[in-house]
Amino acid sequence: MSARLSPGRAIAAHAALLTYTAIALFPVFVIVINSFKSRRAIFADPLALPLPGNFDLVGYQTVMTRGDFFLYFQNSMIVTVASLFCVLLFGAMAAFALSEYRFRGNMLLGLYLALGIMIPIRLGTVAILEMMVASGLVNTLTALVLVYTAQGLPLAIFILAEFMRSVSDDLKNAGRIDGLSEYAIFFTLVLPLVRPAMATVAVFTMIPIWNDLWFPLILAPAEEVKTITLGSQVFIGQFVTDWNAVLAALSLAIVPVLVMYLIFSRQLIRGITAGAVK
Amino acid sequence: MGALDLKRITKSFGATEVIKGIDLEVREGEFCVFVGPSGCGKSTLLRIIAGLEDATAGDILLDGKRVNDVAPARRELAMVFQSYALYPHLNVRDNMGLALKQAGKPRAEIAASTDRAAGMLSLQALMERRPAELSGGQRQRVAIGRAIVRRPKLFLFDEPLSNLDAALRVATRIEIARLHRELGATMIYVTHDQVEAMTLADRIVVLRAGEVEQVGSPMELYNNPANTFVAGFIGSPQMNFLDAAALGFAPGKVGIRPEHLQLSRRAGEIAGSVSHIEKLGGETLVYLRSDAHGLITVRLFGEHDFAVSEAAFLTPDQNRLFHFDTQGSRRMP
Numbered sequence: 196m197s198a199r200l201s202p203g204r205a206i207a208a209h210a211a212l213l214t215y216t217a218i219a220l221f222p223v224f225v226i227v228i229n230s231f232k233s234r235r236a237i238f239a240d241p242l243a244l245p246l247p248g249n250f251d252l253v254g255y256q257t258v259m260t261r262g263d264f265f266l267y268f269q270n271s272m273i274v275t276v277a278s279l280f281c282v283l284l285f286g287a288m289a290a291f292a293l294s295e296y297r298f299r300g301n302m303l304l305g306l307y308l309a310l311g312i313m314i315p316i317r318l319g320t321v322a323i324l325e326m327m328v329a330s331g332l333v334n335t336l337t338a339l340v341l342v343y344t345a346q347g348l349p350l351a352i353f354i355l356a357e358f359m360r361s362v363s364d365d366l367k368n369a370g371r372i373d374g375l376s377e378y379a380i381f382f383t384l385v386l387p388l389v390r391p392a393m394a395t396v397a398v399f400t401m402i403p404i405w406n407d408l409w410f411p412l413i414l415a416p417a418e419e420v421k422t423i424t425l426g427s428q429v430f431i432g433q434f435v436t437d438w439n440a441v442l443a444a445l446s447l448a449i450v451p452v453l454v455m456y457l458i459f460s461r462q463l464i465r466g467i468t469a470g471a472v473k
Numbered sequence: 474m475g476a477l478d479l480k481r482i483t484k485s486f487g488a489t490e491v492i493k494g495i496d497l498e499v500r501e502g503e504f505c506v507f508v509g510p511s512g513c514g515k516s517t518l519l520r521i522i523a524g525l526e527d528a529t530a531g532d533i534l535l536d537g538k539r540v541n542d543v544a545p546a547r548r549e550l551a552m553v554f555q556s557y558a559l560y561p562h563l564n565v566r567d568n569m570g571l572a573l574k575q576a577g578k579p580r581a582e583i584a585a586s587t588d589r590a591a592g593m594l595s596l597q598a599l600m601e602r603r604p605a606e607l608s609g610g611q612r613q614r615v616a617i618g619r620a621i622v623r624r625p626k627l628f629l630f631d632e633p634l635s636n637l638d639a640a641l642r643v644a645t646r647i648e649i650a651r652l653h654r655e656l657g658a659t660m661i662y663v664t665h666d667q668v669e670a671m672t673l674a675d676r677i678v679v680l681r682a683g684e685v686e687q688v689g690s691p692m693e694l695y696n697n698p699a700n701t702f703v704a705g706f707i708g709s710p711q712m713n714f715l716d717a718a719a720l721g722f723a724p725g726k727v728g729i730r731p732e733h734l735q736l737s738r739r740a741g742e743i744a745g746s747v748s749h750i751e752k753l754g755g756e757t758l759v760y761l762r763s764d765a766h767g768l769i770t771v772r773l774f775g776e777h778d779f780a781v782s783e784a785a786f787l788t789p790d791q792n793r794l795f796h797f798d799t800q801g802s803r804r805m806p
């Protein structure tokens with residue numbers, strides 16, 4: 196599978212891709228370098244690298260001491276992981292049902308479940324808030340997990356159903372003849388084969404949840420359930436903004452998503468090669 | 474053990490009727506082959522027998538018991554798929570043992586059955602490999618092994634050899650015939666390949682568009698086809714269909730197999746010119762174009778030389794003619 200490119204075209208392709216990478220990573224780069232500098236150094240020369248002259252960990256110190264940063268962190272982690280788990284589990288189950296079983300209204304149900312891709316869940320914020328108030332879930336992490344699960348499901352079902360249709364019928368039928376239950380077929384035969392799709396869905400689902408400010412602000416603004424994005428807002432004042440702290444908080448917030456992304460993308464690559472060999 | 478009885482089976486997908494009322498009895502220990510053109514419903518019928526698909530109407534009886542509502546795993550049958558369908562996450566041993574494990578059999582018994590099947594198919598050296606690490610032929614042998622392990626009453630094969638190359642296909646075909654002799658189980662085998670059908674079958678079921686055209690032993694179908702469809706389907710190269718009126722018979726078709734025609738340069742009943750010849754070493758196929766009958770295939774044994782567009786004459790063996798009416802049904806003498 197080695198596409199033969201002439202050296203000239205290879206250089207051009209690499210140049211284009213490297214330029215794009217540089218542009219995409221530049222904001223992250225600026226955030227990270229400035230988080231290690233003193234406030235004056237940030238404003239004097241935002242693009243300078245943190246060197247002995249301007250190196251300062253004051254931002255990180257503020258973050259560690261002010262506010263319950265670790266609690267926020269933990270909240271974000273709980274909400275993201277729990278929502279991700281629910282989205283992947285229920286999404287895959289619904290996708291399996293839609294792709295595997297012929298029943299009346301299959302098409303309509305599929306369309307209905309995919310509708311959520313086109314309609315932003317935030318349009319329903321008021322109703323969701325009323326529902327959460329009525330069920331006493333305001334200021335709980337459960338509220339966030341429920342909302343994010345609902346938000347992530349449509350795309351997950353849509354993508355996974357498409358992939359599951361491509362899993363060989365013979366394989367599932369062989370399992371049925373060998374006496375595997377439908378659950379066993381789903382968990383042991385189908386899920387491993389759609390693992391690359393699961394990883395893709397996981398990445399697409401995880402990032403908006405981790406970054407969301409809207410629902411934590413509305414549904415769970417209390418101190419003990421604040422997520423990291425909401426928690427970082429304490430450093431952004433109406434008149435004074437503690438840039439060191441904001442940048443340090445953001446830099447730290449990148450780490451967990453990065454780790455999760457790396458985990459999932461390894462799955463992605465492994466899944467792809469496993470499929471190619473078969 | 475393993476007698477199958479189908480009673481008026483029909484199957485519709487939405488509005489299209491795919492199986493249109495099939496009655497069929499397969500006797501115990503019989504090797505029954507389903508043949509028919511692509512899309513005629515062979516796989517669908519096999520899936521209905523296996524219980525992977527529900528029949529729209531009709532009854533399926535295994536050993537005299539109605540099994541319409543019995544789950545596939547409980548029907549005591551095994552199926553070998555065209556695409557092998559091995560479990561990618563299990564090694565060969567576990568692939569073969571899974572059904573017994575699901576049935577809750579003790580470990581020692583599973584190991585014994587797996588080893589016995591592996592021995593029959595010479596798979597011992599491959600037991601610890603994953604399917605991804607096997608060649609196509611080895612995968613197919615594992616798939617067959619997986620079927621044997623359970624000692625089913627009934628084996629279902631859905632075009633098991635069509636993904637193999639020619640040499641391997643012959644070897645595996647012989648293997649399957651041997652297994653049938655050794656196990657004595659009932660086997661139902663779907664194929665496109667008429668050599669497979671002729672060599673393996675005790676009985677061949679010819680299907681067309683969801684209906685049974687004819688059932689019989691390979692030689693019955695060869696010597697006594699009920700209509701032009703069966704006559705054309707069984708035998709290779711295909712039977713020639715000549716215009717009956719042009720030969721002085723009642724209107725319709727006259728069928729004659731390529732091996733029952735005599736070819737001469739000097740004189741004969743049907744005149745034509747050679748349009749193509751194929752030399753296969755042991756036999757020579759001559760394609761003759763005649764004004765009255767179109768292209769006629771002649772099969773000669775040994776090597777023969779004919780030039781393209783050379784004039785030649787054919788004489789059919791009068792005892793080997795099949796007469797069909799204008800509808801294509803056999804006209805009985």
Ligand SMILES: Nc1ncnc2c1ncn2[C@@H]1O[C@H](COP(=O)(O)OP(=O)(O)OP(=O)(O)O)[C@@H](O)[C@H]1O
Binds near residue numbers: 491665
């Ligand atoms: N799930 C399905 N939904 C709708 N139509 C189907 C379905 N499965 C099969 N069919 C139709 O039923 C007919 C018979 O299909 P089947 O797979 O049994 O053919 P076949 O004889 O096995 O053909 P081949 O030799 O190509 O394997 C085909 O016309 C096919 O389009």
Ligand SMILES: [Mg+2]
Binds near residue numbers: 515516517
């Ligand atoms: Mg088929």
